[in-house]
Structures are given as C-alpha cells and as structure tokens.
Amino acid sequence: MALASQSVFEYANLSVGEPFYRMENYSAEGGDVSSSLGMSVSTKRLSARIAIDTWIAAGVNAPLTSPPSAEVLAFLRRAASRARRIAGICTGGFVLAEAGLLANRRATTHWAYARDMTSRFRDVRVEEDRIYIVDGPIWTSAGMTAGLDLALAMVEKDLGADIARSVARKLVMHQRRAGGQSQHSEMLDLAPKSDRVQDALNHARKNLSAPLTVEDLASAAHLSPRQFSRVFTQETGQSPAKAIEGLRLEAARLLIEKSRHSLEVIAQETGFRDRRHMREAFMRGFGLPPQEVRREARS
Structure with missing residues (x-):
C-alpha cells in the first residue's frame, strides 16, 4: 500500500502531459527487496551523492522492533537537510522519528500504533486521529490508503487543485480527504x-x-x-x-x-x-x- 502512493505521481504526469515526477525506489543495500506480500521490488542502493527532491519512507505492517541501521539514519538526516521535503507513510513515521526528524514536530501514523509512537518518542507531538500532517518540510500520514491522500496533497501543492482533482478522478478516489479528517469512518x-x-x-x-x-x-x-x-x-x-x-x-x-x-x-x-x-x-x-x-x- 505504501508503494501504491507512486500511482498518484504517475497519474499526475499523465494529467499534465509530461514527466513532472520521476520515481525511484531505494533501500540500504540495493537490489531486490521483498514486500510484506512477498512481491519483489527492485531498488537502488542509498548513496550520499543522490540528489532527490522528495523522500518518502514506506511503512511496514508493524513498527520496527529495532531501529534502522546507523547508516540509514545518518542518510535520512543528511537527506532532510538537502531535500525539499521528506515523508513517512504509516509506520514509516517511526523511521523518521528514529532519525530525530520528528523532534518537536506534529506527526501522525496508523491509529493502531500511535500510542506506541507517543511512548517511544516523547519529543514528537503525535496526533493519532489525522489522515496526514504537514509540519514544515516533514510530512507524515496514517496507514494504508492514507498514503494516497498524502501523495495527492503533494501533487496539489506542486501542480494545483485542478490537477489533483484530475488525478483523484482517474484513480477513482471517492473523496479527497483533508489532512485533518478523522482516520475513522x-x-x-x-x-x-x-x-x-x-x-x-x-x-x-x-x-x-x-x-x-x-x-x-x-x-x-x-x-x-x-x-x-x-x-x-x-x-x-x-x-x-x-x-x-x-x-x-x-x-x-x-x-x-x-x-x-x-x-x-x-x-x-x-x-x-x-x-x-x-x-x-x-x-x-x-x-x-x-x-x-x-x-x-x-x-
């Protein structure tokens, strides 16, 4: 579901008629990475020389029991100082928190893990009932389909409301949800x-x-x-x-x-x-x- 957010940017390109966005997947070691469903995802290896506009940390089915490697955390800190924005979808917010990027910021995550985030990261102002939150250059979202809402909000910020509406229609998104909307229906x-x-x-x-x-x-x-x-x-x-x-x-x-x-x-x-x-x-x-x-x- 975290990878599905890339479809929003793909269809934004189709709506504007040119490749405004280019998407690439990265991992610590590079190569094929298995998704939670078992599908293989081809990735490039993280490198300090990479120049990227927007980084998005994908979530997993539960918060990490151990923090990412020191190499990954150091990379994220460098990336946050160079990129225009950096985001965490679902439990990807935990990775940003481990890197210290959510310190003294508002953030959200999947409702089932919000209290875990609150207890583990006392310097993060967790709002557990939000679809997504934008605090300066740091974006975080709730779980599952909320990653689509976060990506669509990025498209609206970059290309305007008309393009965002066009993307939502193409993806048959029943309703464009505001970030402040409740996670619960x-x-x-x-x-x-x-x-x-x-x-x-x-x-x-x-x-x-x-x-x-x-x-x-x-x-x-x-x-x-x-x-x-x-x-x-x-x-x-x-x-x-x-x-x-x-x-x-x-x-x-x-x-x-x-x-x-x-x-x-x-x-x-x-x-x-x-x-x-x-x-x-x-x-x-x-x-x-x-x-x-x-x-x-x-x-």
Missing part, C-alpha cells in the same frame, strides 16, 4: 450485517438534514419500527439515535474542516436542531467545541 465502525440495516444507514447519510426518526429508518429498511430498533442494535451495537448522531458529527466535522459555511448553516445541513445542539454533540463526541475544530483545521 462512522459508517465503517457500524458495520451492519444485513442489507436492510445498510439501506437504512445509506438513507440516513443522504438525508442528514431531515429529522430521521426511527419510523423513517424502519421504512427505509422495510421493517416495523420495533423490529428495526431490535435488529439495528443487535447488528451495530448502538441504538439508532446514537448511530445517527455519529453520522451527523462525522458530516459536520468534515464541513467545518473543509468549508467556509457558518456553524449555523452546518448545524442545519447536518440535522442538528441549532448551533447549540451541535456544540453539545461535539463535546460528547470529540471533547472539543466546533470552533476549536475549525481553528485546528485552519492552523
């Missing part, structure tokens, strides 16, 4: 087992501005309200009201982070009674008021 967390409950949730997501009573959701699922409430709770572990509030919060947070709409408009669009009601839900769900979420996103 409310719909994914609910994970209903039946199509009926999934249909009700899809109906809710498309009609968040509506009241969305249990009767409305039961009708979308073609069940009686009583039967729907029982099946919904069994399959998701939440009551319908709690799940709908989670969907409203997710949608409102995204609008707050990415749009310039007022909080009153966002509350109305996502089905909260008013701005005060939305604030109460934000405090329960995130421990922060909407204004603070917007300030963090803009900073």
Whole structure:
C-alpha cells in the first residue's frame, strides 16, 4: 500500500502531459527487496551523492522492533537537510522519528500504533486521529490508503487543485480527504450485517438534514419500527439515535474542516436542531467545541 502512493505521481504526469515526477525506489543495500506480500521490488542502493527532491519512507505492517541501521539514519538526516521535503507513510513515521526528524514536530501514523509512537518518542507531538500532517518540510500520514491522500496533497501543492482533482478522478478516489479528517469512518465502525440495516444507514447519510426518526429508518429498511430498533442494535451495537448522531458529527466535522459555511448553516445541513445542539454533540463526541475544530483545521 505504501508503494501504491507512486500511482498518484504517475497519474499526475499523465494529467499534465509530461514527466513532472520521476520515481525511484531505494533501500540500504540495493537490489531486490521483498514486500510484506512477498512481491519483489527492485531498488537502488542509498548513496550520499543522490540528489532527490522528495523522500518518502514506506511503512511496514508493524513498527520496527529495532531501529534502522546507523547508516540509514545518518542518510535520512543528511537527506532532510538537502531535500525539499521528506515523508513517512504509516509506520514509516517511526523511521523518521528514529532519525530525530520528528523532534518537536506534529506527526501522525496508523491509529493502531500511535500510542506506541507517543511512548517511544516523547519529543514528537503525535496526533493519532489525522489522515496526514504537514509540519514544515516533514510530512507524515496514517496507514494504508492514507498514503494516497498524502501523495495527492503533494501533487496539489506542486501542480494545483485542478490537477489533483484530475488525478483523484482517474484513480477513482471517492473523496479527497483533508489532512485533518478523522482516520475513522462512522459508517465503517457500524458495520451492519444485513442489507436492510445498510439501506437504512445509506438513507440516513443522504438525508442528514431531515429529522430521521426511527419510523423513517424502519421504512427505509422495510421493517416495523420495533423490529428495526431490535435488529439495528443487535447488528451495530448502538441504538439508532446514537448511530445517527455519529453520522451527523462525522458530516459536520468534515464541513467545518473543509468549508467556509457558518456553524449555523452546518448545524442545519447536518440535522442538528441549532448551533447549540451541535456544540453539545461535539463535546460528547470529540471533547472539543466546533470552533476549536475549525481553528485546528485552519492552523
């Protein structure tokens, strides 16, 4: 998945009609390197003479139990002083941290390993619920598909929003995620087992501005309200009201982070009674008021 981020740069070249980016893979010793799936990846050996604009450290399926070699860490420190930017995808951030490149910086990583990063590197300001973070020339991302979001953000910075949108369309990326967006999806967390409950949730997501009573959701699922409430709770572990509030919060947070709409408009669009009601839900769900979420996103 870390290597898949190269497709973003490949399709950026196709969108601009010229080879703006050139990608190469490097390793400590060079030669063929086996991926976690067992596929062989051809690499060049790291050399102090290499002049590279952007370095990206790929992640592995778990944080390294032992740090990279002193040679690799020294190389990364030199590279950070010469390259325009350096990034760590997923647990690749641990490699940057071992090299001291994340000291006194904001960073993120795969949510499953964020606390491990916090405990191992006390000088890193880890934000475990972010898709990617840019702190000066240092970029870090969450795991798996978040590497695509990080690469797309680099393309947008280099070539503009129109090219980034073109790349996203070509790669069939359903939604370009902002760096401040949560790593977690409310719909994914609910994970209903039946199509009926999934249909009700899809109906809710498309009609968040509506009241969305249990009767409305039961009708979308073609069940009686009583039967729907029982099946919904069994399959998701939440009551319908709690799940709908989670969907409203997710949608409102995204609008707050990415749009310039007022909080009153966002509350109305996502089905909260008013701005005060939305604030109460934000405090329960995130421990922060909407204004603070917007300030963090803009900073």
